[in-house]
Amino acid sequence: MxxxxxxxxxxxxxxxxxxxxxxxxxxxxxxxxxxxxxxxxxxxxxxxxxxxxxxxxxxxxxxxxxxxxxxxxxxxxxxxxxxxxxxxxxxxxxxxxxxxxxxxxxxxxxxxxxxxxxxxxxxxxxxxxxxxxxxxxxxxxxxxxxxxxxxxxxxxxxxxxxxxxxxxxxxxxxxxxxxxxxxxSLVGFKIKDYPTSLAGCRVKAVASLYQNNHLIHSEFGEITFKDDGISGIVILNLSAYYNRLDDKQNCRIALNFLYSRDTFDVAAHLQRHGSLQGVLHPKLHALYARQPFDIRNMELIIEEPYDLTFAxxxxxxxxxxxxxxxxxxxxxxxxxxxxxxxxxxxxxxxxxxxxxxxxxxxxxxxxxxxxx
Ligand SMILES: Cc1cc2nc3c(=O)[nH]c(=O)nc-3n(C[C@H](O)[C@H](O)[C@H](O)COP(=O)(O)OP(=O)(O)OC[C@H]3O[C@@H](n4cnc5c(N)ncnc54)[C@H](O)[C@@H]3O)c2cc1C
Structure with missing residues (x-):
């Protein structure tokens, strides 16, 4: 035997x-x-x-x-x-x-x-x-x-x-x-100068990982905003591609919240209605009202992936x-x-x-x- x-x-x-x-x-x-x-x-x-x-x-x-x-x-x-x-x-x-x-x-x-x-x-x-x-x-x-x-x-x-x-x-x-x-790997990211007011918000977006201006990977899915960073399956997948980089300097994630509306004219909407209240998740809208950002390209600078406990x-x-x-x-x-x-x-x-x-x-x- x-x-x-x-x-x-x-x-x-x-x-x-x-x-x-x-x-x-x-x-x-x-x-x-x-x-x-x-x-x-x-x-x-x-x-x-x-x-x-x-x-x-x-x-x-x-x-x-x-x-x-x-x-x-x-x-x-x-x-x-x-x-x-x-x-x-x-x-x-x-x-x-x-x-x-x-x-x-x-x-x-x-x-x-x-x-x-x-x-x-x-x-x-x-x-x-x-x-x-x-x-x-x-x-x-x-x-x-x-x-x-x-x-x-x-x-x-x-x-x-x-x-x-x-x-x-x-x-x-x-x-x-x-x-x-x-x-x-398959983990969320802590974000530099994170807009903490977004904590608890869940929205769909196209998330793209860039190093400097080079696109590494892009995917559509639900994003979860945590207390100090972001998670969700689409972000976990970006972390797998992030891990494959030898040098992890200067990485950022760009979020496009208007993925389904290529021709949507943000400026025209703002001129007509005075705000993006009817367009964005309330927490994103509140942030935009305080500090406008590009809703097709919200830039989040990666500080580091979350710890192994969350991977x-x-x-x-x-x-x-x-x-x-x-x-x-x-x-x-x-x-x-x-x-x-x-x-x-x-x-x-x-x-x-x-x-x-x-x-x-x-x-x-x-x-x-x-x-x-
Ligand atoms: C929350 C979570 C959700 C996941 N969901 C999915 C999913 O839906 N689909 C998917 O494809 N993957 C998923 N994964 C990943 C998947 O579970 C793992 O990749 C897979 O279980 C790895 O299998 P393994 O046999 O290599 O190791 P494990 O399943 O981790 O087994 C290793 C075993 O070895 C034992 N062990 C370790 N060291 C010693 C030692 N020195 N002596 C004795 N025993 C030891 C451990 O106790 C453990 O039981 C998920 C992982 C997590 C944590």
């Missing part, structure tokens, strides 16, 4: 354990520092879990070439078929975002997880702090079993409060891998050059890395869970000797 250890019972770890448990020659030990499995999976999509997108493209990720390599092995269709084989009914919205039909993330955890399964050994509330390879097997802390294969699936500290982040993934230093520092994912992690096409660490073929612990992050819309599940399929194939 081959002994497999998976560090992390999150989205990718649970999916891998579900794929492997059908095979009678493996025994799976699934370790997690938390009491319950699938903490982030359950929190995903506001508790609904947007598990993938029907149209995943490489440019949704920070390393498009690596994403293309993953997509050449696992397509959204294939992932959907795999979930279907687990008995999960799904539905997609008009933007291709796929959810469990129950619209409840726990349903996804339930089809993946069976702690009573004879080949699964859950080891909960057990934090791995040391790993080493000796006599051809992997050892973890002082755990009594030694393993033929070790899978790193312990994610990132995104969305965690600072005290829980302390020493996160400290065991990685034992492996001497090239690791990029974690920075928050959905992290930019950074194990350099993708450390792994081969089957996600085995090149210098340790019996060691794999999958999911967010790899330096891969995608935009909002099911791309990050797709990556977690797709990489688990690739690792399962490799462990079972079923590489295409």
């Amino acid at each position: 081959r002994q497999i250890a998976i560090i992390g019972a999150g989205a990718s770890g649970l999916f891998l354990s579900r794929l492997l448990r059908e095979h009678s020659d493996v025994e799976i030990h699934l370790f997690d520092r938390c009491k319950q499995v699938g903490t982030k999976l359950r929190a995903s999509g506001g508790g609904k879990a947007n598990i993938f997108n029907t149209s995943v493209t490489p440019d949704c990720y920070n390393h498009p070439d690596f994403a293309a390599q993953i997509l050449s092995q696992v397509t959204p269709e294939r992932l959907g078929q795999t979930f279907d084989s687990f008995g999960l009914e799904m539905c997609a919205d008009e933007e291709g975002r796929v959810y469990p039909l129950s619209e409840f993330s726990q349903t996804v955890v339930d089809v993946l997880w069976n702690p009573e399964h004879p080949r699964i050994h859950p080891v909960m509330e057990y934090e791995i702090t040391h790993v080493w390879h000796e006599d051809g097997r992997w050892h973890l802390n002082n755990y009594p079993t030694a393993f033929d294969t070790l899978v790193l699936a312990s994610g990132t500290p995104a969305n965690m409060i600072p005290k829980n982040r302390k020493l996160y993934n400290s065991y990685l230093s034992d492996l001497q891998l090239d690791i990029h520092p974690w920075t928050p 959905q994912v992290c930019h950074g992690g194990i350099d993708v050059k450390e792994v081969d096409a089957h996600l085995a660490i090149k210098k340790h073929p019996s060691l794999y890395a999958m999911g967010e612990i790899l330096d891969m992050d995608g935009v909002c819309g099911g791309y990050n869970l797709f990556f977690a599940f797709a990489t688990a399929i690739i690792v399962a194939q490799s462990i079972l000797g079923q590489n295409d």
Whole structure:
């Protein structure tokens, strides 16, 4: 019987354990520092879990070439078929975002997880702090079993409060891998000289990220004005593109509140009605009345992204050059890395869970000797 250890019972770890448990020659030990499995999976999509997108493209990720390599092995269709084989009914919205039909993330955890399964050994509330390879097997802390294969699936500290982040993934230093520092992604921005009177306002706009005068990315969606900055899905997506910049100086966001009215004449409206009261959200109108601004191009200078506590994912992690096409660490073929612990992050819309599940399929194939 081959002994497999998976560090992390999150989205990718649970999916891998579900794929492997059908095979009678493996025994799976699934370790997690938390009491319950699938903490982030359950929190995903506001508790609904947007598990993938029907149209995943490489440019949704920070390393498009690596994403293309993953997509050449696992397509959204294939992932959907795999979930279907687990008995999960799904539905997609008009933007291709796929959810469990129950619209409840726990349903996804339930089809993946069976702690009573004879080949699964859950080891909960057990934090791995040391790993080493000796006599051809992997050892973890002082755990009594030694393993033929070790899978790193312990994610990132995104969305965690600072005290829980302390020493996160400290065991990685034992492996001497090239690791990029974690920075928050899919997160809002603190804004310089922020107009605090807008706090609480939610409006739709086209949001464009510029560095100096160069347009980096532009998207339409709802913006939420917070106490000291802005958020909302469209802003979270801009943060993913912001993270891809080596130098982050002189970045700003321009908001166009008249996205649907190209020919609307602001000056003529003001001349006729004396104000923009009938045009803008009341808080925007009040600000305009005090301090007029270009409502097609409201400029907000980025101070910094919000802290990791507010991020959905992290930019950074194990350099993708450390792994081969089957996600085995090149210098340790019996060691794999999958999911967010790899330096891969995608935009909002099911791309990050797709990556977690797709990489688990690739690792399962490799462990079972079923590489295409
Ligand atoms: C609020 C929120 C909403 C999101 N919504 C979506 C969405 O709708 N769609 C989408 O695609 N993505 C979404 N994401 C992102 C998505 O949840 C993650 O990308 C995904 O869960 C990553 O899966 P993973 O298996 O790599 O890591 P995780 O799911 O984070 O699992 C890692 C596990 O490892 C455990 N662990 C860590 N270190 C150790 C250790 N040393 N020893 C033992 N155990 C350890 C952790 O406790 C955790 O359970 C969201 C994220 C957040 C925070």
